[in-house]
Amino acid sequence: LVDGYTKSYGGQTVVGPLSLRVEAGTIYGFIGPNGAGKTTLIRSIVGATAATAGSISICGIDNAENPIACKRMTAYVPDNPDVYGFLTGAQYLTFIADIFEVDATVRARRIERYARLFGIEQRLGELVSSYSHGMRQKLVLTGALLHDPRLLVLDEPFVGLDPQAAYRLKGVMKELVSRGAAIFFSSHVLEVVEKLCDEVAIIENGRIVKSGRTDDVCGSEGLERVFLDVAGAREEKAAADRAGR
Template structure:
């Protein structure tokens, strides 16, 4: 579903991502782990076509992000760490705007908005302007908008930040259901416990280089994901 081959991206001569290769298959949830500035956000932006890159190749469902970026974007959804929403719109206006962009029919969008709005307890707030939303409400709206066109791949940057426990639980349930239905998810997170319990695969990046990747069981071994991450970072866990 997502194939990254030898991705390299530099800023002002400094490599943010160096020769990164990773493959995520349909049905898989893959966590992307690394400290701040390790290259996670840059990689995700390259995958969805927002960020140009210096070398390498990225394909989504077999389609090149470089050669056919529009078709790739039809097949994926991207949720940034701090979604920039049109705050002058109401929630329902924004969701209809996104549905229009992806040509989602009136019946389908109404059903999906109702379903996801109920799951995230947001239906009663969709008539309100987004400017009146809390950070958590904006995050829920962004998640719903990402699901509206039923993408094949979802890319998410720290999706659990700002969500209350119930909303976080609903998101985890949706992520699993989405991938069980044949989709794929690649998301960055600092919440290692969530990644360990939810994900099929994990990729750990350090200073722009992929230092470990594989199934959760392969990477974790007999240790916890936190222990593996701290070992790779050269940091000893404090008692």
């Protein structure tokens, strides 16, 4: 639950105020142009940056008051999977499993399953520094799934993934929500958002301009058309502002 969230830098509000709710058992898509505020909100949801005003809670727990409890229920895959290059893939996954105190038997089973699913099982003995962007993305995704999160937060998760890995990730996302987890993710791949998400929100200049059930937001036009209409309205306003100076 994001309630009245605002983020400011140097006294200037860059995101918000905005509110949204991601229900258990749903996939929530979060889309908008570059610089609209998607990553800023995502980083606050996962506790990487504090909100200037408003609140964020996960499963009823305020992440400002009890950040550790919230982090234990959350997994985060950033848009740029920069991980420790001096570790091997296996060492990285062990490190993540240790942080979340995943049982040894459970972690071994999940590492085997997800590493095989994403096609990195043969590369886990190699240094992460030798991995391609796509390989690092698959490694971070594998690590994010080890503690069976209640909330999975993904920032542009399909960037760098080959078609097979992208297809398998979508399957994992559906499986997680079928077990009651919630997924909040941003993406520029609007076709995927439209097909995969139960709900969607469009953010523009730090404000949510359209949100709701995906079918309702898309209407008969489709998400791409709705998104382009929002972008067109922004450009028209910017042109009018310039003309009025």
